[in-house]
Amino acid sequence: MSQDTKIKKLVVVGGGSAGWMTALYLNTLYNHADKNFDITVIESPDIGVIGVGEATVHSIRFFFQAMGLDEHELLRETNASLKTGIMFQGWMQPNSDGSLHKYFHPFESQLSGSVLDISSLWMMSDKPHHGRYDESVCLSTPLAKAGHSPKSNTSRQYEGLVPYGYHIDAVLLGRFLRRKAIEAGVTHVQATVDKVDIEGDNITALHAGGNIYSGDYYLDCTGFRGLLINKLKQDNWQSFKGALPCTKAVAIQRKMPVGVSPRSYTVATALSNGWAWQIDLVNRQGTGYVYDGDRISSDEAEQELRTFLGFDSDVIKCVHLDMKVGCLKEFWVGNCIAIGLSGGFIEPLESTGLHLINLSAGLLATHLDKTHISQCVRDSFNRLMNGFYQDLKQFIVLHYCLTNRTDTDFWRSAPATVNETPWLKDQLKVWQHKVCEYQDLAGSFSTVFSDENYRYILYGMQHYPKLDLTVNPAITNGVFDRVQAHAEKILNASKPHADYLKQINL
Numbered sequence: 290m291s292q293d294t295k296i297k298k299l300v301v302v303g304g305g306s307a308g309w310m311t312a313l314y315l316n317t318l319y320n321h322a323d324k325n326f327d328i329t330v331i332e333s334p335d336i337g338v339i340g341v342g343e344a345t346v347h348s349i350r351f352f353f354q355a356m357g358l359d360e361h362e363l364l365r366e367t368n369a370s371l372k373t374g375i376m377f378q379g380w381m382q383p384n385s386d387g388s389l390h391k392y393f394h395p396f397e398s399q400l401s402g403s404v405l406d407i408s409s410l411w412m413m414s415d416k417p418h419h420g421r422y423d424e425s426v427c428l429s430t431p432l433a434k435a436g437h438s439p440k441s442n443t444s445r446q447y448e449g450l451v452p453y454g455y456h457i458d459a460v461l462l463g464r465f466l467r468r469k470a471i472e473a474g475v476t477h478v479q480a481t482v483d484k485v486d487i488e489g490d491n492i493t494a495l496h497a498g499g500n501i502y503s504g505d506y507y508l509d510c511t512g513f514r515g516l517l518i519n520k521l522k523q524d525n526w527q528s529f530k531g532a533l534p535c536t537k538a539v540a541i542q543r544k545m546p547v548g549v550s551p552r553s554y555t556v557a558t559a560l561s562n563g564w565a566w567q568i569d570l571v572n573r574q575g576t577g578y579v580y581d582g583d584r585i586s587s588d589e590a591e592q593e594l595r596t597f598l599g600f601d602s603d604v605i606k607c608v609h610l611d612m613k614v615g616c617l618k619e620f621w622v623g624n625c626i627a628i629g630l631s632g633g634f635i636e637p638l639e640s641t642g643l644h645l646i647n648l649s650a651g652l653l654a655t656h657l658d659k660t661h662i663s664q665c666v667r668d669s670f671n672r673l674m675n676g677f678y679q680d681l682k683q684f685i686v687l688h689y690c691l692t693n694r695t696d697t698d699f700w701r702s703a704p705a706t707v708n709e710t711p712w713l714k715d716q717l718k719v720w721q722h723k724v725c726e727y728q729d730l731a732g733s734f735s736t737v738f739s740d741e742n743y744r745y746i747l748y749g750m751q752h753y754p755k756l757d758l759t760v761n762p763a764i765t766n767g768v769f770d771r772v773q774a775h776a777e778k779i780l781n782a783s784k785p786h787a788d789y790l791k792q793i794n795l
């Protein structure tokens with residue numbers, strides 16, 4: 290490692306979303322008039338990117354903004370559409386009238402009640418007997434139902450009427466970020482790393498394409514391979530398979546069905562042994578089936594997905610993927626930091642792959658320094674990263690464990706996954722008697738998802754507290770009337786999602 294140079298060398302191996310997002314972010318932050326880091330991205334021309342990862346959470350837009358990206362250019366270059374949340378379908382048995390059970394998880398916080406929180410008010414009103422929780426407490430559901438965009442004519446870049454993320458072509462995103470990073474001064478090397486030199490806990494050099502590359506820090510962004518980090522530390526993996534048994538996926542890209550315009554939300558439909566995603570881009574639809582490979586074969590999964598999509602689907606391509614679900618115990622070992630799939634992966638039910646890269650890059654930015662890094666800094670990074678993954682594991686388990694489906698062994702086993710997340714198991718008992726609130730989660734991990742998100746899932750899955758109380762009806766009705774009035778205002782201010790996308794792509 291160089292001790293005397295002022296500018297430190299940062300070598301990123303991997304040119305997927307993890308590599309380019311992290312390189313561009315650190316370059317934007319730390320290379321201005323004073324250059325702090327000399328950043329090189331080494332990307333194999335022979336090993337492809339995973340090429341999935343097309344839905345995001347809403348906070349990713351602030352990360353894109355922090356990278357200095359023009360939002361309109363980003364949308365145009367990646368065939369992106371806007372996303373206000375996820376519509377879950379069939380995660381419970383059909384409703385009493387035989388219709389498909391549905392609920393929406395928007396990015397938006399619940400609107401507040403004036404005297405008591407809106408969740409308690411909703412529970413004490415007659416609303417649970419008449420409608421869905423999300424329909425009563427936020428503005429994103431009416432917008433999604435009307436097919437409207439979360440942005441108005443006058444919304445500024447990265448601002449909306451309600452919080453929103455994106456549906457984005459993963460391969461085009463990588464190319465776009467690569468171009469932006471190179472324009473901003475990041476060095477790009479196209480070569481495959483075939484040898485890693487190590488001394489103690491540190492990498493001293495990488496061999497790629499007949500050349501040797503050395504740096505002060507090495508970022509392992511090589512995807513599920515974890516090429517660098519796995520050479521530095523053995524027995525460094527914690528599997529989440531017990532909690533999250535879906536470790537395989539089949540992804541199908543198809544042309545947009547005729548007459549269908551892109552929806553401003555992701556659809557997640559429960560199938561026999563997992564669930565299917567549908568993500569609408571401007572020019573095509575990304576779909577896939579995330580399933581438990583111990584229960585059905587890849588052929589059966591592909592067949593089930595094709596049947597679900599309809600036989601008239603105009604398929605562009607179909608790929609099968611193995612998913613390594615879990616995370617490292619130590620993401621930062623010596624001078625090497627794993628970011629992206631090399632560090633861990635939680636199945637994509639809440640579209641959190643890019644979000645975890647965003648969180649990792651953000652944490653790295655606050656832990657990195659040009660002087661010697663103490664072990665306590667690495668320990669802090671590792672503890673916080675572990676918190677993110679454990680927290681997320683628990684939140685995904687919540688989606689499964691509340692099901693009352695009994696049609697397959699997979700669904701009959703789903704409630705038992707909560708045994709892998711003891712805190713959640715205990716807390717679900719408490720939430721049978723009171724609403725979920727901020728304080729319930731504040732003391733736990735470094736939360737990725739808050740009480741706001743938990744409530745949408747809990748009440749979407751009908752895990753209502755039994756509250757033997759009545760509240761003054763004048764208070765209750767006033768709140769829900771105000772939400773209705775606000776929703777009408779916002780519908781008038783917005784336009785169809787399809788029109789917004791047309792305008793962007795003119």
Ligand SMILES: Cc1cc2nc3c(=O)[nH]c(=O)nc-3n(C[C@H](O)[C@H](O)[C@H](O)COP(=O)(O)OP(=O)(O)OC[C@H]3O[C@@H](n4cnc5c(N)ncnc54)[C@H](O)[C@@H]3O)c2cc1C
Binds near residue numbers: 345610
């Ligand atoms: C089925 C599925 C669905 C998903 N859906 C979502 C979603 O909806 N939303 C979301 O946010 N995330 C999602 N993800 C996660 C998302 O795809 C990843 O988090 C994201 O693409 C980052 O991948 P990566 O850059 O870590 O790895 P990769 O894309 O695999 O990139 C690895 C890079 O390393 C390079 N490389 C490998 N070995 C070498 C070597 N020896 N020398 C040089 N270079 C090398 C490769 O060339 C490549 O450039 C999903 C993942 C899966 C599996």
